[in-house]
Amino acid sequence: AQSVAQPEDQVNVAEGNPLTVKCTYSVSGNPYPFWYVQYPNRGLQFLLKYITGDNLVKGSYGFEAEFNKSQTSFHLKKPSALVSDSALYFCAVRDPRYNFNKFYFGSGTKLNVKP
């Protein structure tokens, strides 16, 4: 079965410290991973995605993600966390085997950045 795992329900980090939010997946073929962020009472917003090329992808708001094909992981990172980064983060993977967009979502990781 296709799946996306976010092993941490919650990540706590102090402002100014680096952060990592983990994502691993089990999806057939060569899937394309994405990250989305959800602020309270808002819909999900796209952060970044991997397509091809450099394994370190840079996205919005200073976030980046490291694609590791052998470990089927796409961990989200930021060198210096801000309090305003506190939100719910979702990893998603697009299954390329279909001729339409088919996505699988993880269960989400709540990021708490403390001043």
Next chain:
Amino acid sequence: EAGVAQSPRYKIIEKRQSVAFWCNPISGHATLYWYQQILGQGPKLLIQFQNNGVVDDSQLPKDRFSAERLKGVDSTLKIQPAKLEDSAVYLCASSRFGNEQFFGPGTRLTVL
């Protein structure tokens, strides 16, 4: 460009009543998705349209949920009759093929 529009933003109904949600995707986006997001969980795909055709409705409870996308533009999701466990946020999203999804603000449904 304008984002994905959804209405209403909030809805409170009693169990066994009916409810409908509306979504207007971003212009030019052929794919439209309806997700159910229960508190503390990730989005669960209910139905996906490619233009005005359904490409995936495998997780749609078809005995009570229905959706349509007339003319391949806006879409309506209906629940009839509602159950307590339908309390959730209903998210609509749209995309071009191969690209990321753009989400609307969602409709928070409370079933009493």
